[in-house]
Amino acid sequence: MQKAFGAPLDFDQRVEMEKLLIMESILARMDVLKMKRKDLAGAMKVSSARITAMLDGKNNFTLETLMRAAEALDCEFQSCLKPKATSPGGIAEGTSVRHYDFTAHSTETKRDETGFSVDAVAENDNVDAA
Amino acid sequence: MEEFLLTLESSNPNAFKTLNTTIKTICAVPSYRNDRKFKQVKGAKNLFEIKIPGIRLYCFSEFLPGLGQSSLIIAAYGRIKPKDKQQRTDIRHADKIRNDFQSLREQDPEIEYLTIPEDEN
Numbered sequence: 001m002q003k004a005f006g007a008p009l010d011f012d013q014r015v016e017m018e019k020l021l022i023m024e025s026i027l028a029r030m031d032v033l034k035m036k037r038k039d040l041a042g043a044m045k046v047s048s049a050r051i052t053a054m055l056d057g058k059n060n061f062t063l064e065t066l067m068r069a070a071e072a073l074d075c076e077f078q079s080c081l082k083p084k085a086t087s088p089g090g091i092a093e094g095t096s097v098r099h100y101d102f103t104a105h106s107t108e109t110k111r112d113e114t115g116f117s118v119d120a121v122a123e124n125d126n127v128d129a130a
Numbered sequence: 131m132e133e134f135l136l137t138l139e140s141s142n143p144n145a146f147k148t149l150n151t152t153i154k155t156i157c158a159v160p161s162y163r164n165d166r167k168f169k170q171v172k173g174a175k176n177l178f179e180i181k182i183p184g185i186r187l188y189c190f191s192e193f194l195p196g197l198g199q200s201s202l203i204i205a206a207y208g209r210i211k212p213k214d215k216q217q218r219t220d221i222r223h224a225d226k227i228r229n230d231f232q233s234l235r236e237q238d239p240e241i242e243y244l245t246i247p248e249d250e251n
Contacts, residue, residue: 004139005150013151020155020164027163055166057152 019057022066026054029073043072134208138185142210148182156180157203174225177206184211188224192235204231 009017030040041048045068053059070077083090139146156162171177171188180187180203187208206224209216234241 004135004146005153009151009154010147013147016148016151017155017158020152020167021159023164024155024159024162031163052166055164057167 016057019054019059019061022061023055023057026069026073029075033073035073040069040072044068134210135205138208138210145182145185145210149180149185149187152180152182153203171221171224174221177221177225177228178203179221185209186217186220188220190224190228190231192231206231 026040030036035043037051038048041051044051044065046065050059054061054065059065067077069075135146138149152167156168162168166181168178168180171179176190178189178191180189185208188206189203190206191203206227207220209220231241
């Protein structure tokens with residue numbers, strides 16, 4: 001049992017998790033705006049049933065749906081591809097990372113092939129400390 | 131509980147995967163808002179139900195010192211395709227498990243799980 005729950009999520013599970021996390025972002029924003037689900041449905045020009053399907057994780061979000069939700073919630077939509085830590089150009093977890101475009105940089109700072117600039121990389125990691 | 135999860139894993143692997151993903155998502159968010167997946171049981175303090183189609187899993191949160199800052203969702207009771215009457219029984223059962231666990235923890239804060247006798251399961 002521990003093995004089943006401890007195993008990393010497969011692709012389908014990661015997709016499902018992302019859908020639920022997107023809905024969490026939407027619900028958090030709705031809380032701030034004191035917006036009800038039917039208000040969101042109206043603002044997105046979709047049915048209430050569609051919002052319910054989104055909450056159930058059954059909805060396969062299209063880019064248009066996400067942008068409609070962002071507009072309805074007075075937000076800007078952003079997407080991001082972050083290289084995995086194990087991938088070429090990937091950045092180890094825990095490293096402070098900012099996208100180049102959001103970094104206050106001097107002319108010497110150069111963007112690497114990943115598009116991310118790295119503030120600091122840990123040196124002399126003390127593995128015993130973990 | 132383990133028997134319920136093992137049965138679900140073998141009889142309906144997709145539902146088990148969905149349950150696994152849902153639990154991990156709930157744990158990943160500090161204050162989970164989606165009440166279509168996770169909501170407090172009416173009339174029961176600190177008792178929640180995780181909802182996936184055809185399955186209800188009751189749980190509660192508890193701070194476990196061994197895990198540092200995070201609270202852990204502890205599965206208290208579960209059933210596949212519960213009917214209304216069964217759901218009420220399950221909620222009472224889950225609430226009793228939560229009470230028993232919390233009473234035991236008052237005596238011994240190191241306790242991280244509760245063993246339930248076979249005939250109560």
